[in-house]
Amino acid sequence: MTGPLDVVIVGGGTAGWMSAAGLVGVLKPDQCRVRLVESDEIGTVGVGEATLPQMREFNDLIGIVESDMMRKTNATFKIGIEFRDWGFKGSNYVHPFGAHGKAMGGVAFHHQWVRAGQQSRVADIGEYSYAIEACRKNRFDFPVDDPEAINSTYNYAYHFDASLYARYLRGWCEARGLTRIEGKVNDVALDPQSGDVASITLESGERITADLFIDCSGFRGLIIGQALNVPFEDWTRWLPCDRALAVPTERSEDFAPYTRSTALEAGWQWRIPLQHRTGNGYVYSSAFISDDEAMTRLLGNLDGKPLAEPRPIRFKSGRRTASWTKNCIAIGLASGFLEPLESTSIYLTQVAILNLLKLFPRSRIDPALAERFNRVVDNEYDRVRDFLILHYHATSRTDSELWRHCREMDIPDTLRDRMALFEHRGHIAQYRDGLFSPPSWLSVFVGQGMRPTGYHPMADNLPLETVTAGLEAIRRRVSERVEAMPMHDAFVRDYCAAADMVPA
Ligand SMILES: Cc1cc2nc3c(=O)[nH]c(=O)nc-3n(C[C@H](O)[C@H](O)[C@H](O)COP(=O)(O)OP(=O)(O)OC[C@H]3O[C@@H](n4cnc5c(N)ncnc54)[C@H](O)[C@@H]3O)c2cc1C
Structure with missing residues (x-):
């Protein structure tokens, strides 16, 4: 080995600082030297408040103390997403970070639920899910480590x-020796022979060379x-929302351990409770509503006093053909974006970082590494895309042009096959790699109003009475155990107060 690989990250948003923390936290200084260039003048996109459970693995990997991070980022817990008015106006379901029920007779729970439902009345599928019931009651506690316990079935x-x-990670990286360079990149020079990036030049005239450049410059994709x-492969034909208005409001009494997504005429509105305020936004399609109308709609729907003017953001769903x-x-x-309906952006950033760490080059960048990286990243994007499209397409709403369009639009074959099965x-x-396991798909399929006409034949191996008694026992156990959980707001307050006692 000739020395550490010289890496320059361009951009200091969430993606830039997560990439820096991943590299600095996992690789040794003799394997990788990291510098990060960012421009305070340009700033970051400044939204993205909801995450997925996989983020904990990233924080654990680099050794972040959870309670400390939560206190310093005004964090709350999230165990699902509530979807209001998505299947039809008045409908309501939760996509939980957890399972529904328990396998019975060798088949997944929902086969027995479908079978029992065809013979007699069964409860809503959400009543068999610990995470959903906890959401419904605004409660939170950590999952236990006993696979037999009902309160181990969520994340x-x-x-x-x-x-x-991002600021937290910056402090963390700088404490470990990372060099941050303040400056605006004005020029990117390519090597005329290889086509590789040879250097970037800052407004100050400083020229920076590196072996590997990580482009975290946001939507502008400065290098890539x-x-x-x-x-950039544009997926607007399937995911028509292309704008958002984001506005924080004062913290409200409704301190839910879940993100709320309410479908509106031309998109949907998010509501995210943080410790000190509530995040809100309207994600909409400019083909179906004007910016002024969207603004009026958002402001009319808030459940707290706005703390700032709504901020407009434009985007396009899709991804680079080769990140x-x-x-x-x-x-x-810079690599791509899938609208924020399932809070997948930070997750996709994490996937890219973990794959880079797995495939990290020694001194020469072998094209086979890039090929493998791109295959994994593309797969992840494609699967998230299908999951998002499902929410828009499987609806019985016909009350506005957007929903009529989404019901009738052509969808990717991969999604069509999944829906048919x-x-x-x-x-x-079950995907071998890739986000969203069967419980996630189940919650959205059922929540959007789809019901299977059949079920796995093995479900018939158990007597129906055994199944109905089993369903009722699960439902009761979930309900009783959730009642014993602490309220989410009290839990967050106590947990973050305890962070004062944790050494930084
Ligand atoms: C409406 C909306 C809602 C979202 N909600 C969620 C969510 O709930 N959950 C989730 O996971 N994600 C969400 N996201 C995505 C999330 O915001 C981003 O994934 C995240 O902020 C990472 O952004 P980034 O770091 O790639 O880019 P940015 O935040 O845009 O950062 C770009 C960086 O590049 C720097 N830069 C750019 N040009 C130059 C230059 N010429 N010279 C030097 N520096 C430069 C900037 O200074 C900045 O530091 C949402 C996005 C949108 C649009």
């Missing part, structure tokens, strides 16, 4: 102030798009 994530999280011309090209890896918004036999294939 949790955070709502937080993403800019404070502007310099390397890697195309790792030559000696540049795009991570975060579920409708026919309740089958939900």
Whole structure:
């Protein structure tokens, strides 16, 4: 080995600082030297308050103390997403970070639920899910480590102030020797022979060379798009929302351990409770509503006093055709974006970082590494895309142009096949890699109003009475155990207060 690989990260948003923390936290200084360039003048996109449970693995990997991080980012816990008015106006379901019920007779729980439901009345599927019931009652506690216990069947994530999280990681990285360079990148030079990125030049005239450039410059894709011309695959035909208005409001009494997503005429509105305020936003399609109308709609729907003017953001759902090209890896918004309905952006950033760590080059960048990286990242994006489209397409809403369009639009074959398998036999294939396991798909399929016409034949191996008694026992156990959980607001307050006692 010739020395550490010289890595320069361009961008200091969530993606830039997570990438820096991943590299600095896992690799040794003789394997990798990391510098990060960012421009205070340009700033960050400044939204992104909801996360997925996988984020805890990232924090654990680099050794972040949870209670300390939560206190410094005004975080709360999140165990699911509530979808209001998505299947039809007046409908309400939760996509939980957890399972529904328990396998019975060798088949997944929902086969027995479908079978019993075809013979007699069964409760809503949410009543068999510990995480959903906890959401419904605004309660939170940590899952236990006993696989037999009903309160081990869920997972949790955070709502937080993403800019404070980036700042937290910055402090963490700088304490470990990372060099931060303040400056605006004005120029990217390519090597005329290889086409690799040779250097970046700052407004000050400083020229910076590196072996590997990580483009975390946000939607502008400064290196991956502007310099390397890697195309962006646009998925607006399936995910029509392309704008958002974000506005914080005063903290409200409704301190829920879940994100709320309410479907509106031309998109949907988010509501995210943090310790000190509530985050709100309207994600909408400019093809179906004007910016002024969207603003009026958002402001009319808030349940607290606004703390600032709503901030407009434009975006496009899609991804780069090759996030790792030559000696540049795009991570975060520079690599792609899927609208925030299932809070997947930070997760996709994390996937890219963990894959980079797995495939980290020694001194020479072998194209096979890039190929493997791109295959994994593309797969993840494609699967999240299908999951998001499902929410829009499987609806019986016909009350506005957007919903009529989404019901009728053509969808990817991969999603069409998944929907058909579920409708026919309740089958939900487990991805080998990739986000969203069968319980997630189940909650959205059922929540959006789909019901399978059949179920796995093995479900018939158990007498129906055994199944109905088993369902009722699970429902009762969930309800009793959830009643014993602490309230979410009290739990957050006590847990973060305890952080004062944790050594930094
Ligand atoms: C409406 C909306 C809601 C969202 N909600 C969620 C959510 O709930 N959960 C979730 O996981 N994600 C969410 N996201 C995505 C999330 O905001 C981003 O994934 C996250 O903020 C990472 O952004 P980034 O770091 O890639 O880009 P940015 O935050 O845009 O950072 C770009 C960085 O590049 C720097 N830069 C740019 N150009 C230059 C230059 N020329 N020279 C030097 N520096 C430069 C900037 O200074 C900045 O530091 C949401 C996004 C949107 C649009």
